[in-house]
Amino acid sequence: MEYYLKCIECGAEFDKKEIIYTCTKCNGLLDVIYDYNEIKKNMDMNKLKTEAPSVWKYKDLLPVGIEPVSIREGGTPLYKCDRLAKKIGVKELYVKHEGMNPTGSFKDRGMTVGVSKAIELGMKTVACASTGNTSAALAIYGAKAGIPSVVLLPAGKVALGKIGQALMHGAKVIMIKGNFDDALLLVRELCNQEPIYLLNSINPYRLEGQKTIAFEIADQLGFKVPDRVVLPVGNAGNITAINKGFKEFVTLGITDRRPKMTGIQTEGACPIVKAIKSGADNITPEKNPETIATAIRIGDPVNARKALAAIRESGGTAESVTDDELVQAQKDLAQLEGIGVEPASATSVAGLKKLVDAGIISKDETVVCVTTGHLLKDPEEVISVCIEPVVVEPTIEALRKAIFS
Numbered sequence: 394m395e396y397y398l399k400c401i402e403c404g405a406e407f408d409k410k411e412i413i414y415t416c417t418k419c420n421g422l423l424d425v426i427y428d429y430n431e432i433k434k435n436m437d438m439n440k441l442k443t444e445a446p447s448v449w450k451y452k453d454l455l456p457v458g459i460e461p462v463s464i465r466e467g468g469t470p471l472y473k474c475d476r477l478a479k480k481i482g483v484k485e486l487y488v489k490h491e492g493m494n495p496t497g498s499f500k501d502r503g504m505t506v507g508v509s510k511a512i513e514l515g516m517k518t519v520a521c522a523s524t525g526n527t528s529a530a531l532a533i534y535g536a537k538a539g540i541p542s543v544v545l546l547p548a549g550k551v552a553l554g555k556i557g558q559a560l561m562h563g564a565k566v567i568m569i570k571g572n573f574d575d576a577l578l579l580v581r582e583l584c585n586q587e588p589i590y591l592l593n594s595i596n597p598y599r600l601e602g603q604k605t606i607a608f609e610i611a612d613q614l615g616f617k618v619p620d621r622v623v624l625p626v627g628n629a630g631n632i633t634a635i636n637k638g639f640k641e642f643v644t645l646g647i648t649d650r651r652p653k654m655t656g657i658q659t660e661g662a663c664p665i666v667k668a669i670k671s672g673a674d675n676i677t678p679e680k681n682p683e684t685i686a687t688a689i690r691i692g693d694p695v696n697a698r699k700a701l702a703a704i705r706e707s708g709g710t711a712e713s714v715t716d717d718e719l720v721q722a723q724k725d726l727a728q729l730e731g732i733g734v735e736p737a738s739a740t741s742v743a744g745l746k747k748l749v750d751a752g753i754i755s756k757d758e759t760v761v762c763v764t765t766g767h768l769l770k771d772p773e774e775v776i777s778v779c780i781e782p783v784v785v786e787p788t789i790e791a792l793r794k795a796i797f798s
C-alpha cells in the first residue's frame with residue numbers, strides 16, 4: 394500500500410522511508426497520506442462488516458508492511474451507559490473504555506504501529522518522554538519486539554502503576570527534574586543526535602494506530618456515527634487521530650458523517666481550551682501545568698495545531714473541568730456503570746456533564762465518551778479520594794456493627 398508524509402503547514406511531501414518527525418523545510422507537523430482510491434478498490438468490505446474489532450482488523454488503513462508487533466490491542470468495549478446518561482441528562486451515552494487494552498491505555502494502539510514502524514525502518518532502539526502511559530506502552534511493545542527502550546518521566550509526577558510497568562518491562566527509566574514538556578524537548582534532542590526512534594505522538598505513525606478508535610466506534614455502532622465524541626486532551630494527539638479516522642471512513646464511503654470532536658482538559662492545564670475559547674490560531678504554552686490528572690499535566694501540547702483544526706473543522710468544542718469535577722465523574726463511572734478509570738480519563742464524562750448543564754451540548758445527542766486509561770494505573774489517587782476501609786476486631790459482633798450500624 395502506498396503512502397507518504399505531508400507537512401500540514403507548507404505541504405512539503407516526504408517518502409515513507411524517511412526517518413523524520415517534523416517537516417525538514419518548516420518544522421511543521423506531518424500527516425500520513427494514503428491513496429484512498431487504491432484502498433477502496435482493495436478493501437474487503439465483507440471482512441470489515443463481519444470481523445471482530447481490533448487494531449489490525451483495519452490493516453488496509455495502517456502504514457505497516459511487515460508482520461506487526463502486536464499483543465492483541467484494540468477491540469475495547471463500547472459500553473452503553475444508561476444510568477450515567479440519565480444522571481447527565483443525555484439521550485444516549487456510550488463509553489469507549491480504552492483502559493481495557495493490554496497495557497491499560499489507548500497508547501497500545503499507537504505503539505503497535507509505532508514500534509512496528511521502528512522495526513520496519515531498521516531502528517534498534519526506541520524512546521519517548523511520558524507522563525506515564527506512553528512509557529508503559531513503549532516498554533511493553535519494545536520488549537515484545539526485542540529492542541531496548543528509553544523513557545523520560547517528570548520526576549515525582551507519574552502514577553505508580555505506570556512506573557511499575559515501565560520498570561518491570563525493562564525500559565531504561567530516566568526521571569527528569571522538570572515537567573513533561575521539559576522531558577519531551579530533551580528526548581527530541583536525544584533522537585536527533587542518536588539513532589534512536591522517537592515514539593511520542595509528534596511521530597505521525599503513532600496517530601495512525603490511535604485513529605482505529607474511530608473505526609471501532611463506528612464499527613460497534615453498526616457503522617453509524619455518534620453526534621459527538623468527548624475525550625481528554627493532553628499532548629493533543631488522540632483527538633487528532635480519532636478525527637482523522639472518522640474522516641477516512643467518510644472518504645472511503647463507509648460512513649456518511651463525522652462526529653463533533655470535543656476535547657476536555659483540567660483547569661490547571663488547559664492551553665487547548667483557552668485557544669478554542671479565544672479563537673486563537675495557536676496555543677499559549679502554560680509554564681506550570683498542575684492537576685491530579687497527571688496523565689494530562691501538559692502545558693505545551695505538541696499536536697496543538699492538529700487538535701485545534703480537528704475540533705474546529707468537526708464543529709466540536711473544548712472545555713475545562715476542576716479536579717473535583719473529574720473525581721466525581723470517576724466515582725460515577727465506577728459506581729453507576731462499573732467502569733474503573735484513572736483520573737484523566739474521567740474528564741471526558743465530567744466535561745460532558747458541564748457542557749450539557751451549560752446547554753452547549755443538546756440533551757438529544759448521542760455521545761461517546763472515550764475513557765483512556767484504567768483505574769489501576771493510579772491507585773494512590775483512587776485511595777486518596779475514597780473513604781477509608783473500616784478496621785474491626787475479628788468477631789461477628791464487630792463485623793455486624795460495622796456493616797449494619
Ligand SMILES: Cc1ncc(COP(=O)(O)O)c(C=O)c1O
Nearest residue numbers: 626627628629630631688765766
Ligand atoms: C490516560 C490518558 N488520557 C488522556 C491522555 C491525553 O491524550 P493526548 O496526549 O493524545 O491528548 C493521555 C496522554 O496524554 C493519557 O495518558
Ligand SMILES: N[C@@H](CCOP(=O)(O)O)C(=O)O
Nearest residue numbers: 523524525526527593594628
Ligand atoms: N499522556 C501521555 C503524554 C505523552 O503524549 P504522547 O502523545 O507523546 O504519547 C503519556 O502517557 O505519556
